[in-house]
Amino acid sequence: MANQGATDVPLAGWSVQYLPGSPTATSAWQVTPLDGAVAANGSFLVQEAAGAGGTTPLPSPDVTGSIAMSATTGTIALVNSTTQLTCKTAAACALDVSIVDLVGYGSAVVRETAPVPGASNTASVARIGSDTDNNAADFLAGAPTPTSGGGGPVPVVARIHEIQGTTHLSPFDGEQVSGVTGVVTAVRAFGSARGFWFQDTQPDADPATSEGLFVFTGSTTPAVAVGDAVTVAGTVDEFYADAPPASSVMLSTTELVGASWTVTAQGVGVPAEAVGATTVPEVYTKEPGGSIEELPLEPSAYALDFWESREGMRVRVDDVRVVGPTTPFNELFVTTKPAQNPTPRGGTIYTGYDQQNSGRVQVLSLIPFAQRPFPQADVGDVLAGETSGPVDYSRFGGYLIQATTLGAHIDNGLARESTRPQRPAELAVATYNVENLSPGNPQAKFDRLAAAVVADLASPDVLALEEIQDNSGPSNDGVVAADETLRRFTDAIAAQGGPRYDWRQIDPVDGADGGQPGGNIRVAFLFNPARVSFVDRPGGDATTPVEVLDGPRLSVSPGRIDPANAAWESSRKPLVGEFVFRGRTVFVVANHFASKGGDQPLFGRFQPPARTSEVQRLAQAAAVNAFAHELLAEDPRANLLVLGDINDFQFSPVMARLTQGGVLDPLINHLPVNERYGYVFQGNSQALDHILTSPFILRPDYDIVHINAEFADQASDHDPQVVRFVPTG
Structure with a gap:
């Protein structure tokens, strides 16, 4: 109990008494006599019997009793005598002049107007303002705050706009507030973050202050309806969805937690x-x-x-x-x-x-x-x-x-695109992120991806694939081979009327290439042997670097670019292949750079957002750029394509590093600005996948084929893309 007056209140001859929440004919009030005084502007702590749980001791009590009170429902009365009460109804107790104050909680029959909800083994109820003789309005359930011999927290009566304040953070964060009025505008009655929004219908004149607020009720559906006028009490909290406040990169949501409320009217409208x-x-x-x-x-x-x-x-x-x-x-x-x-x-x-x-x-x-x-x-x-x-x-x-x-x-009827077939003298090279493809995927996914290769990409001669998983998919079992994944995919393409593709790839070291744990994703080549041949040179494995030899030719084919470089730690290593089309050699580098995971969000608390993942991609771009320089130093007219999921934008420092020295031309820059995309994230149409060519690949015909990213029904979240050209040399 607390004394907000300027003089001490003596308690000799007074008592605290307790009645079960649903008293029977044999139920009796239990009595704890009091002594001493409640100091001016102070508090007085009465300790009753300890329950079976809990290990944190109370502050030193001013009086100790032995009443075993229910944690969830009951009635407690402060009485100016030690005579046992006999009333067992709210009406009868209201007539007993010896009762100084009374609170019913849970489903208590004896209470003032309505009992306060929310008491439990871990939550107590505490007065939050003046005494209106309505327990539900006057008390609030929340974390226990026992206070002995001094003042406890006194809730502040506040309006919603005062709670929201003029910054992203509430000036009342962590404080108890009461008397917060508004009209319920929405209820979230599902999930583990249930609650309701309410809005003040008498706004202030400051455009920076919001008039709306969310009341969080956890997994309990709140007993309110849209249009209810409510008076709410609770604790103001800035909620961060991703991490504790000190480490969160998100903006917070201002909420009331541990709340109680009273409905004062119904059917009130709030215009949007x-x-x-x-x-x-x-x-x-x-x-x-x-x-x-x-x-x-x-x-x-x-x-x-x-x-x-x-x-x-x-x-x-x-x-x-x-x-x-x-x-x-x-x-x-x-x-x-x-x-x-x-x-x-x-x-x-x-x-x-x-x-x-x-x-x-x-x-x-x-x-x-x-x-x-x-x-x-x-x-x-x-x-x-x-x-x-x-x-x-x-x-x-x-x-x-x-x-x-x-x-x-x-439905405005957005249509999926198809690209044109390559002409006999044109080599068609495509890239497609197939989003964690493994034998564990349903046949329908293989069929959809295969149909896209045949119908939408017009059966390209060479297809670089990203996110090919091993034969056991995300099972972390030591399997690294992906022949079953690729066989099932090429079988599906043939079944769709496409060519019987062959493939080349290199199994990674188990767990070394990032992606979904256990999946061992990698890049791979499919190629149509009826149109193009692959130059096989043995010795390429997960750890052997490919070298450029005179000719130029590759030391191993397929091979990996600088796989021991720290730039490729927990990331896919670029795969290089040497192909021959109509007697002309074409070098293709398939890539899947490190993801943008870990970057701060566009909508977050830090502006501009830090692009921390960019550091690794910059190092990866430098390694691929160095390979391109080495190849073109041997033959400036070499046919070189660098393509795949670069995981960065055409305007990014990563692309600038990848193209440094003019060795590679990003074909996306030749499209109209409003067509430079193949991925959609948070409503932004953007480009993460790219095809880049060496300078003497002349008049390439480049196409981003929009079949996935803009659609609710997707086979992958990336759009594939293709380039057709006549190799030189």
Whole structure:
């Protein structure tokens, strides 16, 4: 108990009494007599019997009793006598003038107005403000905070905009608040992060402060409905989805945890703020070279600040175009800025680190899927009409709309592309990331990939594959051979009417090439022996480096570029092959550079985001560039192709390093700017796969074949690409 007055309150002759939550005819109040006084502006701790669990001792109690209280339901009364109470109903106890105060918790029959929920073996209930004679409104369940002989935490009465504040971080983080009023705008009734959003209908005049807030209830569905006016108490928490605050790279979500609430009215409407083409700023974010969390929000200047200033608030977008297709997690990206860097097929092109496309926003759904299945949308489709709901922040980084209303899905009929067949004198070389292909995949995946090779890629003469797994797939069992994977794939291609491809590859050292644990992914060549021959030179293995000999010719074929170089640690090693087409030698380097995993997110707390993974790819690019220089030093007119999943953009330092000295020409730069993509991530159409050619490969015909990345239904998350050319020499 606490005394907020200026004088001591003597307790001699008083008692604390306890009654079970559902008393029977034989139930009796248990009594602990008190003595001493509650100091002015202080507290007084009464310790009752210890339970079976728990090892942390209380602070030194002022009085010790022996009552075994339930952790989940019961009634406790402060009585100005030591006479045992006899009332067993709320009405009867309300008439007993000896009761100074009373709290019922859990499902207690005896309580003031309504019992406070949430007490448990690990959570206590504590008063959070003034006494309104409503236990549910006056007390809050949360972590125990026993206090002896001094003051305890006193909750602050606050408005939502005061809690949200004018930066990404709440000024009340970690503090208890009470009397927080608003109207419920959405309820998340599934998963382990359940809760509800509520919004103040009397906003302040500051555009930087949000009027919405999320109340987290864990795995318990909150007993509220949209339109309920509520008064909420709880503890303010900045939630980071990826890691503890000190190490998180994400922005946080301001929440109330350990909350209790009272419904004061029902059926109250809250209009959604319209977000359109001119609403969100063009500039993505300020870039201080560090965290933006504590910087004042400028919602009229920066897109990230705009969304943060509406965190938890109900917004709407109308007739929005899909720029990121529906994923297996039932999420998609739309753009609020339809004229912002559009691709010819309806996406939004990513052209530079300073062009983040601020119109992008993610959409999820709070509507039960049995009631409204999530739309399976492709890039260029439209969510017609209103899509609305509270603004949230994704566990993967980025602001999103938790839709309570979803626009009607309009299928704009995006078609998958096919490239033209090569002419008799043209050599066709393609690259395709087949996304962890192993014999464990269903036959349907092999068939779809095979059909793409035959119908969409027109059966290229040479095909570099990335993400070929070993014969046991992700089973970490020491298997490294991939002949079953490649045989099954080439059989599927033949069954689709394609050529009977042969293959070449090198088994890696077990566990040395990264990727899915146990999968031993590697790059591999398929080639059509009816059109092209492979020059086999023995000796190439996982650790032997390929060398350029006079001619030029390869010391081993197939071979690996500098496999002992630290640049390739836990990463795929480039595979080099020597081919002959119509009497002319062609050298092909298949690549799968280190992933971008570990980079800070575009939507994160650090701006500009650090690209830590770039360091390894820069070293990998240098190794491949050195090989290209060595080959072209032997013959400047050599036919050399470097291709595959470079895992970086055409404008990146990695591509600049790979092409240094003019030895390689990235063919993507010859396409119109808005067509330079083959991958879609968070609504940005971008390029990670590339084909580069040596300078004397003249008039190459290059095509990125869009069959996957823009579609909800994908065989792989990458689009393949192909180049056709007439070799010189």
